[in-house]
Amino acid sequence: MSRQWDQGFYKLSPEERRKILTQQYDLTPEEGHYLTEHESRLGNELVENYITDYALPEGVLTNLVVNGKRYTVPMVVEEPSVIAAANNGAKRVANSGGFQATNRPRMLTGQVVLENVQDPQKIIELVEKEQATLLQVANAAHPSMEKRGGGAKKITCREAGQFISVDVYVDVCQAMGANTVNTMAEAVAHWFREQGYDVLTAILSNYALDSLQTVTCEVAFADLATKTMSGEVVAQRIADMSSLAAVDVYRAVTNNKGIMNGIDAALIASGNDWRAIESGAHAYASQNGSYRGLSTWRLTNTGLTGELTLPMPVGVVGGSIGLNELTRINYKISQIKTARELAAVVVSLGLAQNLAALRALATTGIQAGHMQLQYRSLALSVGASPVEVDKLVGSFSKQTHVDQEVAKKMLNEIRKESSNE
Ligand code: HMG
Secondary structure (H helix, E strand, O other): OOOHHHOOHHHOOHHHHHHHHHHHOOOOHHHHHHHHHOOOOOHHHHOOOOOOOOOOOEEEEEEEEEOOEEEEEEEEOOOOOHHHHHHHHHHHHHOOOOEEEOOOOOOEEEEEEEEOOOOHHHHHHHHHHOHHHHHHHHHHHOHHHHHOOOEEEEEEEEEEOOEEEEEEEEEOOOEOOHHHHHHHHHHHHHHHHHOOOEEEEEEEEOOOHHHEEEEEEEEEHHHOOOOOOOHHHHHHHHHHHHHHHHHOHHHHHHHHHHHHHHHHHHHHHOOOOHHHHHHHHHHHHOOOOOOOOOEEEEEOOOEEEEEEEEEOOOOOEOOOOOOOHHHHHHHHHHOOOOHHHHHHHHHHHHHHHHHHHHHHHHOOOHHHHHHHHHHHHHHHHOOOOHHHHHHHHHHHOOOOOOOHHHHHHHHHHHHHHHHHO
16 A cells, blocks of 8 residues: 555655655654765666665775786675685686686677467568568667677577567677667567567567676696695585586575675676676576586696686676766776676686685685674674774684674673773
8 A cells, every 4th residue: 555655755855755764764863864974966866766875895806817917806795705705716716827718799689579479480581581671670779889880780589488589689899788779679679560460578688698708717736725635635625516516406506696796796896787697697507407506616637627607798888887986986996998808807706706615615614714704794783883893803713602692792891891991
């Protein structure tokens, strides 16, 4: 049931919206002030019903080597140990020459879906016969892309159950290209409607199999060893973890979450649509009918060889990329100039992230490294001030088990000690 105050809420100014929410939800003056303080110049232009900005921490991966070039990659993420792990994995791979990334042409696909089709073969023949016209229709809808050397390049037909999907393949050059492809697909849909066909919908597909990015790497035994385990044993155990993710969906999902830890963080920092990449990645993980780990690690005579392929239809222009000041600065830091370069870097980062997680899981377990970094968040969550955090985290090392309750108790003790000093 709609409430009086939320009708036409979108027509109000951010200030008016905050005022209403403050009254409706009993926000304290400090909470209301917090919302106002974090309002940004562009927020209200970028999203609807805008009230404030939600900030996430940004850090950098400093040593990612891809195709011989060393990158510093901004990452935006709220979870402790993700950036540390990315650095850890990337450093081990850099010692063996870094990541090798393929450099293939990339295209996006727009679907024009027809329904109530009596004779699918007739559509296939029509699309073949009218290929030039259809490409012209698509390109006329967004001519600037063709002028840049891109644009609609081919159109094919696919049966999808009782539907026919007319797929429009578009080279979107350096852009993310979703709006371009949608505009072209709608123009082609209009053409089909004019020929008397029933068009159900026209929309970009995020299953970007024509924007696949593959990266490979090697890691030497010496760079895998821990204080208590030889590099040979660690390598074998990582290869076994990889085999496990290939056969067990429970493990595969977690393995892939670890890969996406780094990929999403880099995508957010680069202003890309990480939801599109996430959905494409998980669909790709299921391409053979069952969900599997996206990465592969194999034992060699000298160490491990790793491989990761993902649909990576990213862009370096368009969307909110040019609008967000921090995104613009991030491109200066990463020195990434093209969409292909960004795709190569992002997928390499995913494989580095995966290596660090698997090495931890196959040796000491995740908690040892991860929890050490998580402790700072735990300290903040029980109310430690920034000056108390170091002391509190230090005191955790004397405990056999640390949780919220223990952390609160330790914080109280620290405060008592300080007040006695
Ligand atoms: P370590 O081996 O104890 O670190 O790693 P180290 O002190 O030996 O340092 C080695 C290198 O690691 C450093 O080289 C840095 O590159 C990096 P240096 O600069 O000293 O020459 N490094 C750091 N970089 C930035 N900040 C730091 C830092 N520490 C080390 N603070 C570490 C400790 C936590 C990195 C390691 O144990 C690790 O990689 N663990 C995995 C952590 C992880 O994956 N976290 C993600 C959250 S858990 C999750 O969501 C995913 C998961 O479920 C996925 C899956 O199941 O597959 C695990």
